Amino acid sequence: xxxxxxxxxxxxxxxxxxxxxxxxxxxxxxxxxxxxxxxxxxxxxxxxxxxxxxxxxxxxxxxxxxxxxxxxxxxxxxxxxxxxxxxxxxxxxxxxxxxxxxxxxxxxxxxxxxxxxxxxxxxxxxxxxxxxxxxx
Amino acid sequence: xxxxxxxxxxxxxxxxxxxxxxxxxxxxxxxxxxxxxxxxxxxxxxxxxxxxxxxxxxxxxxxxxxxxxxxxxxxxxxxxxxxxxxxxxxxxxxxxxxxxxxxxxxxxxxxxxxxxxxxxxxxxxxxxxxxxxxxx
DNA sequence: CAGGATCCATTTTGATACTG
DNA sequence: CAGTATCAAAATGGATCCTG
Numbered sequence: 001x002x003x004x005x006x007x008x009x010x011x012x013x014x015x016x017x018x019x020x021x022x023x024x025x026x027x028x029x030x031x032x033x034x035x036x037x038x039x040x041x042x043x044x045x046x047x048x049x050x051x052x053x054x055x056x057x058x059x060x061x062x063x064x065x066x067x068x069x070x071x072x073x074x075x076x077x078x079x080x081x082x083x084x085x086x087x088x089x090x091x092x093x094x095x096x097x098x099x100x101x102x103x104x105x106x107x108x109x110x111x112x113x114x115x116x117x118x119x120x121x122x123x124x125x126x127x128x129x130x131x132x133x134x135x136x
Numbered sequence: 137x138x139x140x141x142x143x144x145x146x147x148x149x150x151x152x153x154x155x156x157x158x159x160x161x162x163x164x165x166x167x168x169x170x171x172x173x174x175x176x177x178x179x180x181x182x183x184x185x186x187x188x189x190x191x192x193x194x195x196x197x198x199x200x201x202x203x204x205x206x207x208x209x210x211x212x213x214x215x216x217x218x219x220x221x222x223x224x225x226x227x228x229x230x231x232x233x234x235x236x237x238x239x240x241x242x243x244x245x246x247x248x249x250x251x252x253x254x255x256x257x258x259x260x261x262x263x264x265x266x267x268x269x270x271x272x
Numbered sequence: 273c274a275g276g277a278t279c280c281a282t283t284t285t286g287a288t289a290c291t292g
Numbered sequence: 293c294a295g296t297a298t299c300a301a302a303a304t305g306g307a308t309c310c311t312g
Contacts, residue, residue, distance in 0.1 A: 036173060230294060
């Protein structure tokens, strides 16, 4: 392989750990890690309106390499967010589609995207100020 | 320095670019990139209930290195999400606090966290299934 | 078409030592 | 206490070639 899809380990202080023997925040962290992944978010968005083929996605997300698209899709498939359907034709055809779980995730992701959308100016301004006061 | 806080470049296909001359998705991507950042999310969460000092945060987020906490806080400060207040005492004291912008971001982030919370079992199960069918 | 395998460059992170 | 500086290790990503 070469690339691990495993999340990084995070220790949470006892006072913050929600439930001692049910679920610590590690699993949540690993999920956030996938959402945080640049490409995952875009793939999820691109699959909003129905299934897509591999190269179709590759063209839609201009700039992603074949390798990264493969890796991203594998990760999403592993998490049960996307299904992979192979049509045994020649040439081969593979469809990727959001699962119910994936569609559920889309909602909070969209909310985040919309927040980013509506506040991008404020953030850009803050960055400029910071860079001026600083690096200037 | 050594570490760039700049987002990675993303090209969007013309059909998907929301508005040609106002804002392409790059800025949104750069915001998502910060949220996607493992540590940023946790720092934002830890600052929910008021300002915190550097080492206080470091203890709360067990596992983060001093270096990464510094870098993370700088990034959040640059984006206008947290403020940094220095008390010129000896020993020095520095407080970090969420801005209004930061508190606003907390909402969608929390939504995402809650989704992750409530679906972690499904995802864990999916991962196990995938790993069994696969690596097995 | 849809990848798998390799190799290499860049980024990111951690450990460690030092400072006002 | 709250960092900065430096170095080494590890993760990540792209380019390229190959295959059913």
